[in-house]
Amino acid sequence: MDFNDTPAEATFREEARAWLRGNVPTATELEGLDPIGQAKLWQKRKYDSGWACIRWPKEYGGRGATTIEQVIWNQEEAKHPNLPGAVFSIGQGMAAPTLMAWAKEEHRRRYLPKLASGEEIWCQLFSEPAGGSDLAALRTRAERDGDEWVLNGQKIWTSGAHYSDYGIIVVRTDPTVPKHKGLSYFFLNMKSPGVETKPIKQLSGDANFNEVYFTDVRIPDDQRLGEVGQGWQVSLTTLMNERAAIGGGSAGGDFKALLRLAQTVTIDDRPAIENPAVRAKLANWHCKRSGLKYTGYRSLSALSRGETPGPENSIGKLVAAPMTQDIASFAMDLMEMSGAVWDEGYSPDAGLFQAMFMAIPGFRIAGGTDEIMANIIAERVLGLPQEPRLDKGIPFNEVPTGAG
């Protein structure tokens, strides 16, 4: 065990640092670009110098770097706050590992480099009105027609569908068999005729997720990942990577900002941080953050030995999401009456905590709710039995459904 760099790692870190110093986009460079344009600029620049998706093999647009080098890169990149780029996380973090595991070589060479360079953005078309936590209850149909499949149905909550070029999608290809057995997995061009995207306004006021409707959309059979009926298994590859990707946790800017805030505002004329109740909360949150960080490192060690991310990654989001909500709420308490003001020019850290407070309810739901994460840990990590269920072993079209 050694948390310090080896000489080779230190050299790599220095190289990464130096490159970042010279290449992080300046405010002037980003001026006038929308967030996607900004993200694309930065991603392409990284790609051109071999710093995009560095752990991917070179032939797919990566650098062939080790897992530890990826950690070092992430640490160094995180030292530059506010870099654009979140729009690529679904494509690079979920679609790409699924393509690597299930797509044919020709497709990997066609699609992965453009994912790495940021030229093409991907979205994840999984959830449906009738299938969220119970994803396998989804109803969007695909029927075979020669070398093609014809899609009809609706997806919902699709983040970034409105600016995506491609999507990964699970659909029902056989409603007469038990629900997990009748699914198949494809990728499709979001510009295909018959795809219609409608934004949904979120609780926070933004509109980053969408409803996506499919009317006789044609997908070449060539774009199927896995066998017909194997869609559930392929989805699990995506979901495991989703948990690993989302679970990783943020760079910690929010906690540092909270510490700063507690040192700045006062309680009874003393810095808030001197208050024992405040200290207790800070200590508890630090323990969780630090525990998550080193849990992440440990699972990376497992990854570097060639193991796939396991269900234990579910703890990341399960711990981080409710904690972040509590941190945001508490930070506003520290501001007292000013906590209610959300004004970038007035609020501490330009309204970071207010923004977090409004974003976090979605984080507790997206990618598996807190409750589903706890179920996954209980069932797949601890081996506890599932609750009795009423949809096992019967054809999908005979499963009872609710009104909604």
Added chain:
Amino acid sequence: MNFEFSEEQNLLREQAHGFLGEHCPMTKVRAVLDGDQPTDRELWAKIAEMGWTATVIPEEFGGLGLSYLELAVIAEELGRAVAPTPFSSSVYLATEALLLAGSTAQKERWLPNLANGTTIGAFAMAEGPGRTTAANLTAAAHNGALHGTKVAVADGDVADIAVVVTKADSGDGASLQLVELGGDGVSINPQRTLDFSRSHARLEFTGAAAEPLGPSGQGWALVNKLFDRAAVLFAWEQIGGAEAALEMAKEYALGRYAFGRPIASYQAIKHKLAHAYVNNTLARSNGYYGAWALSKDAAELPLAAATARVSATQAYYYASKENIQTHGGMGYTWEFDCQFHYRRAKLLSVNIGSETQWRNKLVQALEQSNAA
């Protein structure tokens, strides 16, 4: 960077696990709990024979000269087994105090016997309920004669020597003394404890012969340093205990049926155990970092140690109480083993200072690292 124990360390863990499975089954813990002996001397002798008491002591003083990572591995297994021995007092506190502050002569005199287990050490600090500070200490040594009373001295009735924190008129207000408990002027009175398998005692000193350990007036700084080191090792015992408690709850939940199905299939039970798993995983990961910081004597040790200590304390408390809850009425019986973890979790959580105190230290360390 490498975030794993080495293959040798994992082998040591397996070996320790096997050894304790054989020599320290729950029936042994129960024998101490039910009996009138304060500790299991036979087990202690075997542990010493394994060399565990000698782990980090340098070879020149009769030890094995291994690292704190090895000691962390052993601590985890001792915690898992709820071993009824004075290991934490003698190894994490008394031995560490000598390593930290002892003169060469003191090390030569005591370390070989601490290493081979023939000498058991204890650490004496508290004088009453509430937090001990340099300012409220009253026990003091003058010209080598110690006067005063120490309470809640873990393993004080089985120890041969004690490291005693005394009042100093200079420096940070405290000094450390080394006292032989078999000598004149020492009266040892066992105190009934929460965890009968770990005895505590009140030590009354009336002119007992005391030797200064480390410079006078630097005792408080030494205590803090000592506690930072011990905290990591205590944390590993707590982590081992927390995992054992979760394991026990899981096994019971799988076998116990209610309303026609295993209670382990009810979400209220599943989520409780999932949360115990989460706490334990976070504590373990913090323990890794703590163990590394301790083994390297890294500048981050105060923060790493407090973090490991707080999360391990929380994890063990949660797992030990929810283990009882998962067992229902059975969990509340003398006959079932749930009580061992519940008792031990609390004992360990106050032995080197409460969670409140460690949370405070944690934030102090954060403030310092933020300022730096």
